[in-house]
Amino acid sequence: MNRLTSPYRCHLFICGNDRQGARKSCADGGAGPAIKDILKDQVAARGWKGPVRVSQSGCLGLCERGPNVMIYPQGLWFSAVTPADADAILAEVEKLLKG
Ligand code: FES
Numbered sequence: 443m444n445r446l447t448s449p450y451r452c453h454l455f456i457c458g459n460d461r462q463g464a465r466k467s468c469a470d471g472g473a474g475p476a477i478k479d480i481l482k483d484q485v486a487a488r489g490w491k492g493p494v495r496v497s498q499s500g501c502l503g504l505c506e507r508g509p510n511v512m513i514y515p516q517g518l519w520f521s522a523v524t525p526a527d528a529d530a531i532l533a534e535v536e537k538l539l540k541g
Contacts, residue, residue, distance in 0.1 A: 448514070450493060450494060451494065451538065452493065452495075452535050452539065453494075453514050454481055454511060454512070454531075455499040455502065455511070455514070456468075456474055456475075456477055456478040456496065456497070456498055456510075456511050457469075457474050457498075457509060458475050458478060458499065458500075459500050459502075460474075466505050466506055467501070468502075468505065468508035468509040468510055470508075470509075473509045473525070474498070474508070474509045477509060477511065477524070477527075477528060478496060478498045481531065484528065484532055493539060494539070504519075507521035510523065511531060513531075513538070518534060
C-alpha cells in the first residue's frame with residue numbers, strides 16, 4: 443500500500459445511489475446522475491480538470507436529505523440539490539480554487 447495525499451484541490455462526490463423506489467435515494471427521478479453530468483461537463487468546460495475531480499458516489503448516508511453533493515477535502519455538503527443548483531456549487535468550487 444502507498445499512502446498519498448489527494449491529487450485534487452476539490453473532489454466532488456455526487457450520490458448516484460438508486461434504490462429503485464424502495465425508499466428515497468439520490469437518483470430518484472434521475473436527479474443525482476443529472477447533477478453529476480452537469481458538474482462534470484462544466485468542470486471540463488471551465489478548464490478545471492486536473493485540480494477538480496467529479497465522481498459519482500454510492501450512498502453518502504443522508505438519503506432523506508438528498509440528492510447530496512459533497513466536496514472534499516474542504517468537507518462541504520449540499521443537500522436537496524437540483525440541477526438548477528449546479529451554478530451555485532460551481533461558484534463555491536471557484537472560490538475554493540482561488541482561496
Ligand atoms: S442515497 Fe444518496 S445519500 Fe443515501
